[in-house]
Amino acid sequence: MRGMRGEDQRRVSRARSLRRALTPAESELWSKLRNRQLGGFKFARQEPIGPYYVDFVCRERRLIVELDGGQHAESATDQERDSDLGALVIA
Numbered sequence: 001m002r003g004m005r006g007e008d009q010r011r012v013s014r015a016r017s018l019r020r021a022l023t024p025a026e027s028e029l030w031s032k033l034r035n036r037q038l039g040g041f042k043f044a045r046q047e048p049i050g051p052y053y054v055d056f057v058c059r060e061r062r063l064i065v066e067l068d069g070g071q072h073a074e075s076a077t078d079q080e081r082d083s084d085l086g087a088l089v090i091a
Helices: 006-020 024-036 076-087
Strands: 044-049 052-058 063-065
Touching: 006 044, 006 052, 024 044, 024 052, 052 076
Parallel strands: none
Antiparallel strands: 044 052, 052 063
């Protein structure tokens, strides 16, 4: 990670760590999304966007996919994240 500074390096390191530790559900979905298998669209996993790390993103379609289990059903934090992500413009 030559040339990166502090926070950028930490974010990349965290994203890489999350990619290595996918949940079974994330792993199964990734097997269907990777290598442009879904409509020819490119997806990335555990991508840092704003202050968040999203499970999957298709930048071309400006689509974020989050897999949240039952523990997230009534989470105010997750609702805030969803609202924040919905307001972002993905470059």
